[in-house]
Amino acid sequence: MNLGTTRNVLAVDIGGSKLMAGIADAGGNILCRVKQPLKPDITGEHIISIIMETVDLIRNRNPGAWEAVDCVGMTIPGLADHEKGIWVYACFSKIRDLPIARIISYELNIPVFIENDVNACALGEKMYGSCKGVNDFIWMTISNGVGGALVLNGELYRGAYLNAGEIGHFNVMEGGYECGCGNKGCLEAYAAGPAIVRRYLERVKPVLTPGPGVNAGIKLPVSEPGITAEKIAQAAEDGDEVSREVFNETGYYLGKALSYAINLVNPEKVILGGGVSMSMHLFYEKLIKTINDMVFLEANKNIIIEKTALGYEAALIGAAAVGRKGMERI
Ligand SMILES: [Zn+2]
Missing domain, CATH: 3.30.420.40 (ATPase, nucleotide binding domain)
Known part of the structure; x- marks a missing residue:
């Protein structure tokens, strides 16, 4: 035995x-x-x-x-x-x-x-999971932060100082929102759960301003406090336009960062995990379009981008x- x-x-x-x-x-x-x-x-x-x-x-x-x-x-x-x-x-x-x-x-x-x-x-x-026979892939967690891992030639690639794969700190917006790492415009500051909440609030806050006007008194589809990316995802599924647009943008930022990683690594697969990835259907189309627009397509035309097979x-x-x-x- x-x-x-x-x-x-x-x-x-x-x-x-x-x-x-x-x-x-x-x-x-x-x-x-x-x-x-x-x-x-x-x-x-x-x-x-x-x-x-x-x-x-x-x-x-x-x-x-x-x-x-x-x-x-x-x-x-x-x-x-x-x-x-x-x-x-x-x-x-x-x-x-x-x-x-x-x-x-x-x-x-x-x-x-x-x-x-x-x-x-x-x-x-x-x-x-779904990479049993896959030797080259990128794993990306999108939850309270955004993290990445690389499997290259069948083994984890950790880097010289054990910090490889920090895709969450790829810059997706020059001079953008501040990130926990101290830089501005990192993917994490745009696509992690709290960043999704921030972008949502920025869009809906003006309609909360009291006073006369066509928007006065409009209710948020997701109520404060206790607002989370999950609730925004639910509102998007219920047809709320602002929430749908916020997730669409999430697909753009993720796709932009991933396009750099894909051009560098030429992986067979990209696997998305973490809480936000459970709403991948809300940003998948924009994610794929952005990647297609930004990668060297001929070199990466067979890439598969999918949700983790391991779930929550x-x-x-x-x-x-x-x-x-x-x-x-x-
Ligand atoms: Zn950062």
Whole structure:
């Protein structure tokens, strides 16, 4: 029996606002899962204790599946040194240089492997999703931020300083909105969930101004507060013109940035994941048109652009792939 292909993985997906953990079988199927909220400004000590609490919950609820767990795969929302198992940096937290793999491995007495979350999604797509036989592809997450990962010649390409694939910081608008990275006009400042909300509000705000006029008193199709990209997507589906236009623009910005990446890499596929990608039907047409207008078409005419096959749990399945891939190495 080859234990390497029959054992389970404890998958841990650390996000900006929540932690998901579960047990995945050898086929990447999530057998059980637990979700925990994470506060902003989280510390290293706090994240370790939440992970251990979550592991206890999973272990107690699923003793059979836990018995077969032989490693942990973990996603890190930020810069991760996968070789040393160190969470190097995440902009939303106070965590710096946390040797998270060593600490969790010591607690559970099994190997722990970590990877940047977007890289993990790409690994998941390659191992369990729609890129099983694909050697060259780009993975793009569009959610609260925009991230990218590259698989080239069948392997993750991390770059000399582990930061390859930062497609979210491609400039799509000279002198445009400020981005979290300090530059102006980055894709992330135009196409991430909060950026979609901002562009929507900019378009509808004038009609909220009280006073006489044809637009006075018009109600927003999406009410404030609590406005989200998801609600704008719903309004677009219900036929709201402004919301539809906002998503159309999203397709333009994503297509513009992707055209540079496609011209550089000449990939077989581009896979879109993250919450905003679940509304891909609202921006797909504009995305494809923009890419067609901007890439060297003859060189890239067979490219396939599609949504992740892993759905909402892409990062958790990616974490499972990180664990399985790690076990192949040892
Ligand atoms: Zn940026």
